Amino acid sequence: QVQLQESGPGLVKPSETLSLTCTVSGGSLTDYYWSWIRQSPGRGLEWIGYVYYSGYTNYNPSLKDRVTISRDMTKNQFSLKLTSVTAADTAMYYCAREKRFYESSSYHDAFDLWGQGTMVTVS
Amino acid sequence: DIQMTQSPSSLSASVGDRVTITCRATQDITNSLAWFQQKPGQAPRSLIHAASTLHSGVPSRFSGSGSGTDFTLSISSLQPEDFATYYCQQYRSYPYTFGQGTRLDIK
Numbered sequence: 666q667v668q669l670q671e672s673g674p675g676l677v678k679p680s681e682t683l684s685l686t687c688t689v690s691g692g693s694l695t696d697y698y699w700s701w702i703r704q705s706p707g708r709g710l711e712w713i714g715y716v717y718y719s720g721y722t723n724y725n726p727s728l729k730d731r732v733t734i735s736r737d738m739t740k741n742q743f744s745l746k747l748t749s750v751t752a753a754d755t756a757m758y759y760c761a762r763e764k765r766f767y768e769s770s771s772y773h774d775a776f777d778l779w780g781q782g783t784m785v786t787v788s
Numbered sequence: 789d790i791q792m793t794q795s796p797s798s799l800s801a802s803v804g805d806r807v808t809i810t811c812r813a814t815q816d817i818t819n820s821l822a823w824f825q826q827k828p829g830q831a832p833r834s835l836i837h838a839a840s841t842l843h844s845g846v847p848s849r850f851s852g853s854g855s856g857t858d859f860t861l862s863i864s865s866l867q868p869e870d871f872a873t874y875y876c877q878q879y880r881s882y883p884y885t886f887g888q889g890t891r892l893d894i895k
Contacts, residue, residue: 710886725883775822775837
């Protein structure tokens with residue numbers, strides 16, 4: 666059974682860099698997209714971006730200048746770095762897997778697994 | 789960005805009721821829509837993708853429908869464990885975007 670687990674500091678100072686890691690257990694990074702998503706009362710659920718197992722990345726334009734998502738195939742982990750944080754970056758951060766589902770003649774890449782989340786406060 | 793709007797924002801119902809939640813996109817997303825359930829203190833749980841396909845293990849009392857811009861999530865006979873907040877999400881184009889959520893609580 667594949668499980669995702671976020672880890673990292675729960676408190677980050679303004680202007681510093683938020684760094685989180687998601688460890689994938691019971692499965693491999695291969696063939697999937699791996700996303701970071703955050704949730705806060707003010708912004709709701711917000712997709713931050715993903716890294717494909719090949720290393721290809723795609724980011725939300727609203728965060729693109731500050732975000733880096735990378736993966737480490739040897740450790741079965743992927744990571745998030747968000748620079749120059751402010752109080753607006755305070756949120757619960759989730760990692761999630763995107764799986765390709767085949768539907769007749771098409772396919773859908775949709776989230777199927779989520780980590781339990783880690784709360785990050787910027788203060 | 790595609791905006792997703794859910795209605796109602798909150799809903800009260802009783803065990804055994806049938807409920808329907810609506811999600812509307814600001815542009816055509818074909819059937820690239822997912823639904824999630826979230827309980828307090830827990831991560832979202834994936835319920836449906838492709839607007840109507842249930843994820844493995846999701847009870848058949850859940851169903852989804854729609855295409856284009858208008859979608860619905862229905863629960864045919866509410867069980868105590870179904871009281872939660874539900875979110876829709878489009879994955880037709882980047883950035884992925886979510887609805888604001890519909891809170892379903894016990895009447």
